[in-house]
Amino acid sequence: MAGNWKSNLNHQEAVVLVQKLAWTLQDKKHDFARAEVAVIPPFTDLRSVQTLIDGDRLKITYGAQDVSVYDGGAYTGDISAGMLAKLGCTYVIVGHSERREYHGEDDATVAVKTQKTIAAGMTPIVCVGEGLEVRQAGEQVDHTLAQVDGALTGLTPEQVAGLVIAYEPVWAIGTGEVATPADAQEVCSAIRKRLVETAAPEAASATRILYGGSVKATNIASIMAQPDVDGTLVGGASLKADEFAAIGRYY
Numbered sequence: 001m002a003g004n005w006k007s008n009l010n011h012q013e014a015v016v017l018v019q020k021l022a023w024t025l026q027d028k029k030h031d032f033a034r035a036e037v038a039v040i041p042p043f044t045d046l047r048s049v050q051t052l053i054d055g056d057r058l059k060i061t062y063g064a065q066d067v068s069v070y071d072g073g074a075y076t077g078d079i080s081a082g083m084l085a086k087l088g089c090t091y092v093i094v095g096h097s098e099r100r101e102y103h104g105e106d107d108a109t110v111a112v113k114t115q116k117t118i119a120a121g122m123t124p125i126v127c128v129g130e131g132l133e134v135r136q137a138g139e140q141v142d143h144t145l146a147q148v149d150g151a152l153t154g155l156t157p158e159q160v161a162g163l164v165i166a167y168e169p170v171w172a173i174g175t176g177e178v179a180t181p182a183d184a185q186e187v188c189s190a191i192r193k194r195l196v197e198t199a200a201p202e203a204a205s206a207t208r209i210l211y212g213g214s215v216k217a218t219n220i221a222s223i224m225a226q227p228d229v230d231g232t233l234v235g236g237a238s239l240k241a242d243e244f245a246a247i248g249r250y251y
């Protein structure tokens, strides 16, 4: 389970949330052994989160919400993959629908970011998913698979096996409109079949496929029960330690 904080929480608030989360996860009444818990704060929080997690040896991983297509140099405002790796990031979200929508990122850009992340030794969380019009036209599978093909361009089967792919229908992100478990399964299973065709069966079974879109403690159980959903990418509900930890109880 990965918590995408988006553009929320300064570095002091980040420390408080990670401390609360760690406490909640240590609660012996609940078994979190099956869930890998990752937080994905804004860039400005990463150093503080790293210091806390490393210092207290917390069983929480962390990552970044985006990465530059450049390795460094005269690119004002860009954060390179090497910088994120140096900060101990395990994950980098690439191609989130908010980056695609507000920053014009296309599949070619997502492919480069995916490659840069892997080359720096981190794991991309590649986000794919259709908007409302595509869903209403019944084209969600074709649309999402085209994004998968675009993002995975040039990767070896081993690299595909190490990926995390997050299926996030755009109409379900931050809207409270969660996809039905059958909607999630339909597209996640199509993604896995596509990985069998383009990479290899071993890669397809190893690749972790997440669902994202208004996931909460109250709707997680039926989503996680789907055979091709390995986990969840959580936005709003990851900003509250109790709610986020509660999601992990259903893994």
Ligand code: PEP
Residues within 6 Å of the ligand: 004, 006, 168, 172, 173, 174, 175, 176, 212, 213, 214, 215, 233, 234, 235, 236, 237
């Ligand atoms: C997200 O930002 O990836 C997301 C799924 O957000 P939310 O859970 O708030 O819909």
